[in-house]
Amino acid sequence: MKAKWIVLIVAALAVVVVGLVVLRPSAPKSESECGSCEGCAENVAGGCPGATATSEKPASVPDSNAVVVAYYFYTTQRCSNCIKIETYTKEAVETGFADAMQGGKLVWKMVNTDLPENEHFLKDYKLVTKSVVLSDVRSGKEMRWKNLDKIWMLLRDKDEFQKYVRAEVHGFMKA
Numbered sequence: 001m002k003a004k005w006i007v008l009i010v011a012a013l014a015v016v017v018v019g020l021v022v023l024r025p026s027a028p029k030s031e032s033e034c035g036s037c038e039g040c041a042e043n044v045a046g047g048c049p050g051a052t053a054t055s056e057k058p059a060s061v062p063d064s065n066a067v068v069v070a071y072y073f074y075t076t077q078r079c080s081n082c083i084k085i086e087t088y089t090k091e092a093v094e095t096g097f098a099d100a101m102q103g104g105k106l107v108w109k110m111v112n113t114d115l116p117e118n119e120h121f122l123k124d125y126k127l128v129t130k131s132v133v134l135s136d137v138r139s140g141k142e143m144r145w146k147n148l149d150k151i152w153m154l155l156r157d158k159d160e161f162q163k164y165v166r167a168e169v170h171g172f173m174k175a
Contacts, residue, residue, distance in 0.1 A: 068100075068173050069107045069135040073127055076114040082130045085151055086110070089132050092162035097169060106173065132165065134172045146172060 070093050072086050093101070093108050100106035111118050113127065125133050125147060132148040148168050154161040 065139060067105060067107060067137045068169070069109055069137060070169060071121075071131075071133045071135060072108075072110045073113050073121060073125070073131045073133065074110065075130065076112060078130070081152075081155055084155060085130055085132070088155075088158055088161045089151070089165055092165040093169060096162075096166040097173075100173065106169070134169060136172065136175075 070089070072089055074082060074086065090108060093106065097106050101108065111121060113119060113121055121127060125131070125145060127133075127147070129152075132151055133145055134148065135145045136143045146168070148165060150164055151161065154164050
């Protein structure tokens with residue numbers, strides 16, 4: 001029973017620390033300052049903190065009548081769990097919706113909210129930590145969005161995590 005309380009306290013502290021890191025203003029690192037860009041998960045996924053990112057939602061998605069954007073919002077400083085969220089989500093989206101992605105109906109996009117041009121996403125989507133958000137874009141305008149808030153609770157079980165993400169994406173695309 002004590003072990004359960006310790007785990008809960010540690011988890012709560014981790015959430016507080018992550019919240020403080022997200023809310024703390026910090027200058028993004030350049031690629032030369034990063035020192036880990038060669039082969040790091042951020043670089044491989046196109047989300048290296050040294051890379052240039054855009055804050056434009058509609059301009060970065062294909063010009064079609066209806067597109068769902070699956071965003072992964074992250075910060076420059078990331079722990080192994082943050083990278084795991086990226087990996088699990090990207091894999092769930094790419095393997096579960098390959099046809100929709102190829103057809104331009106679903107887009108995977110990573111956004112570093114530490115970059116000044118992306119800070120607005122924190123307010124736009126009421127983000128407090130690394131998050132996965134689905135956005136319904138129609139004719140270049142965002143119609144609705146949903147934060148997949150159970151990702152942190154399901155992080156210990158890859159299958160359940162990916163099942164949740166796929167179900168949410170499927171439901172969001174149907175609506």
